[in-house]
Amino acid sequence: MIVEIGHFALALALGLSLVQCALPLWGARMRDPALMGIATPAALGAFLCVAVAFAALTLAYVQSDFSVLNVVENSHSTQPLLYRFTSVWGNHEGSMLLWVLILTLFGALVALSRRSLPERLRANALAAQGAIAIAFLAFILVTSNPFARVTPAPFEGQDLNPILQDLGLAIHPPLLYLGYVGFSISFAFAAAALIEGRIDAVWARAVRPWTLTAWLFLTLGIAMGSYWAYYELGWGGWWFWDPVENASLMPWLAGTALLHSTIVMEKRDALKVWTVLLAILTFSLSLLGTFLVRSGVLTSVHAFATDPARGVFILAILVAFIGGSLALFAWRAPMLKPGGLFAPVSREGALVLNNLLLASACATVFIGTLYPLALEALTGDKISVGEPFFNATFLPIVVPLLAVLPLGQSLAWKRGDLLGTAERLFAAFALALAATLAAVAFAEGGPVVAVLGLALGFFLVAGSLADIVNRSWTRGMPLATAWRRARGLPRSAWGMAVAHAAVGLVAIGIAAQAWSTETLAVMKPGEVAAAGPYQLRLDAVLPRTGPNYREDVARFSVMRHGETVGTVEAMKRLYVTRGMPTTEAGIMTRGPSQLYVSLGEPQPGGGLGVRFYWKPYVLLIWGGALFMAAGGALSLTDRRLRVGAPARARAAALPAATPAE
């Protein structure tokens, strides 16, 4: 019964989304406040209905209701509660339901945030948001119904894919979807601006918090997915340029560009048309990502659905929304007033360069991901595009972006002074150089590319530090005063500094992997192997039984300079229901570095094949991403974004020499 209520609620949500789309749109056209006002209850109602549907499916999973086909196919009564819960979105139907849940959640949030939004903009945006909800609700109801019953109900389920039975599944998809779907708000506002034929700084101020929210969740989602792949797949890689990863990287790159161009629009009333286009492209890339993953076009790690009917349906959604919005753009964009002029050497000029390079980087990933598909479809030739391609094309575009970032960050708005800014950055540059030299001396040399990467990372961190220092301290000032001024800087300034320094941390983490080591060994209990500065002794191999699997555990003692510093366990598991083996890497964290142990096959002559990796500073890669998101969050709490009014008093108390954030 509860399952049927869920199904009914989903259909009801479709009805409410139709209302949310049609009436406010008409109301905005007729300037009828009553019709426009319907958007709010409709959006809230749609969210409530989808939430009921989601709760119903969750209940079916938690209670192991095997009369529901979806539960039978993806769950098992012996699964721990957490995995029975996360199984809800560990499959195609459930993950689409999660997608729509988040979509309507964002719609409801926009409906609730009344502050200072022009009425028509809000009505049109909610209508556009409703149109997206219609498409995806129809997709679920027509092709991917999670509530289908099965008779007779089997006694037991078929278990969730063992690879997905991990805490990562609890965190990664919701974060990623919050990011993907969050960009639908920017998209809806862009469509609203085009429908109205009007766009200004108010628009930018309204959209920026949403873009920032989506961006920070996408950042966390990608980082979480990367770390999950790192520890689950068992060979210590953290980014594979897999099409599914690229599908999430593209909206991230476009979204990052959007974030920056929106700032220019808010501050200088410029880049308007471009910002609208970027907002459309960012969500289009999110849709493309959904299509690539959900349609099974790429049979890859994440594509647990391969059904042509679904593929065609999503393709139709893709074409309708991307084509429709771009057509709307082509039709209405000429009506938008172009923004003001600005000098090339200025903060806004630097942000244009940022957008140019980010958009090119995004295009590179796009080409690299879709070219093989297109080539095969057109000529039948099959080629592979892997890491070497992206190293040769993506890096030459991204590295210059990072190299000039500290400079752009410190330039003033309107008319910057390149020489003066470079002078102010001199200390940061010297600091970065010293840190790099120290690191290289400590590591006793290393590959040139990696050393350059380190230098870049240090420069980014030092540049952000310099930015904060330069804003709050001038020569001869007492430190207490400088500290007070630094604390008085707007949160968005701190957010920017933290996020940009975090990019540096990621660069350092990536570069440091050049010094990682890999050891292959055949070991019998009692034998010792070296990995980086550590020695590992295989103590024992023991069998163990988990709730729904059996495993062999290899326990190692980790030693340094002859002293034991701890133990690490690596496992080979067999999930009983599916008869599927997995390996669980053993990981020991030492500061920001990790020791990574992965078990291989028993060898013919006795003994166990083992791979050890020593990965210095590897945690900076994901830690940096966390800091990036933290910077975004800090910026989000800025007073200006919260109340939608420029910061007053405190800013006025600062001398005018402080560059605007």
Next chain:
Amino acid sequence: MRRFARLLAIAGVAAGLAALPVAPVRAVQPDEVLPDAKLEARARAISAGLRCLVCQNQSIDDSDAPLARDLRILVRERLKAGDSDAAVRDFVVSRYGEFVLLKPPFGPHTLLLWAGPFAVLLAGVVALAILARRRRAVEPEAAAPLDAREKAALDELLRDGS
């Protein structure tokens, strides 16, 4: 030969990989490693650039599939026989087609792929230059006039503020 590779890929998908996501990965096994460290390093470098034909987006260096193992051993045999790196790659390509190379070769059919990213960048620069030149000629226009309702709302706001 290419058909053979595709057949293998289909067979692999049908047999083991139907249960995607990925199978556990074990990659290079200790018994495959060459005694000559220099030769082994070359073998690892070559392997990292060759795609495992029955997996998704894994190099043979990372994959545990039996075919990947065969290819790793093949690469090492060719190296031991004295082939250069390029000769080994050519040999593998002649057997399995270009699909096996993770770095697609430059040619007429990959021209757009390789030139595309930089063409986009160049197009962006040119577009910016043109826009900057055109924009300089145009005077900035006045702001759009408010309609009656908005004017009323503004008046009200201003009254409240004073």
